[in-house]
Amino acid sequence: MISYQQAKDRLIEQMPDYGAERCCWKNAVGRLLREPVWVDRPLPPYDRVMMDGYAMRASDLAVDSLFRVKGVAWAGKAASALSDEPFSCMEVMTGAALPIGADVVIPVEKTERWGDRIIRISDKAMREVGTFIHRAGSDARAGDIALEVGRKIGSREMGVIASCGATSLSVARLPKIAIQATGDELVAVEQMPMDHQIRQSNGHALLAGLTAVGFAAEVLPTLADDASADEIQQKWQGYDLVIVTGAVSMGKKDFVPRAMQDLGYDCLFHGVAQRPGKPLGVWKKSDQMIIALPGNPVSALVGLHAMVLPALRKAIGMKDAVPRMVSLQGKISTPPGLSLHLPVRWVGNEQVGAAPAGNSGDFMGLLRSDGWITLPADACSAQQYEFHEWI
DSSP, X not given: OEEHHHXXXXXXXXXXXXXXXXEEGGGOTTOBBSSOEEOOSOXXXXXXEOSSEEEEOHHHHTTOSEEEEEEEEOTTSOOOBOOSSTTEEEEEOTTOBOOBTXXXXXXXXXXXXXXXXXXXXXXXXXXXXXXXXXXXXXXXXXXXXXXXXXXXXXXXXXXXXXXXXXXXXXXXXXXXXXXXXXXXXXXXXXXXXXXXXXXXXXXXXXXXXXXXHTOOXXXXXXXXXXXXXXXXXXXXTTOSEEEEESSOSSSTTOOHHHHHHHTTOEEXXXXXXXXXXXXXXXXXXXXXXXXXXXXXXXXXHHHIIIIIHHHHHHHTTOOXXXXXXXXXXXXXXXXXXXXXXXXXXXXXXXXXXXXXOSSTTOGGGGGGOSEEEXXXXXXXXXXXXXXXXXX
């Protein structure tokens, strides 16, 4: 048996690099960039008017407040020149190219119209050169890196990608993941169980967690407790990662460790000094990883959050968020020699309180908590812990 930290480090170290693939920009939401996105032209590409109003010379504005309107600059039209006649201005629309020769924009609400072609500036406070002008190249220059490698594509990133015309992106390839529940007592969600049966929930809970982070997965049909090595090999063929729930402990029906040995998988570890999830095991063959979590719902969900997701994030180059550090209110004794993954609830002022489930099968009890912390075997009451929110 190895410690939780040793197990986590070994799993992350042994995860394969899943490489990169090309992706159409429209399908890239949630994906991770494997090469930078470059700015293909200055942003903005022209001196852009930021307010509906009037463009003029600031030097004229310093002398007089009456201006003659000499045309209109519409958005989407090439820049026209401001008249050389003193005290001339052009009506401008938001997003239009700034008229050549103008260096200040006065918002329409700061003006009064005198007839068809004369305006009066009613508020001259905003008369500095550059007011309400978004200068060409002020956001980025052509050739700059707009988005760096490892950036996850969300709404902000998508706006930049579209503006740069990056229609084909290199993104981290997502592993092909299968979720395998085991147990003769399990029936489909749509089925009414008999008194001695339960609905298969672990696989769908794990799927929800993976999906929320951006990983696709498939829930396979449940394996019976007498599954053979040949049946397992056939079901798991073609997947980069198989996440198993159940059949991983020391009971007569816990067939996963034996099947892994029969099929020639290398055991990275089996048994972790943690609670819940002590029987957790990981096997590897070529680049296929098998992560077997205990079948108890709390153990399975904690295993997903504490082991599987950190390993998957590292494998595709996803950056971890800066953890939120909290202190634990009250005293909790850890099991001798074991790390304790403790469900907690927010108390306030960066403090959390223990909100443990009744037992490792009490998945309803997890609803009373906001997240979890890990207490090492030698935890002390004054220690700070990383808080992890449930996904």
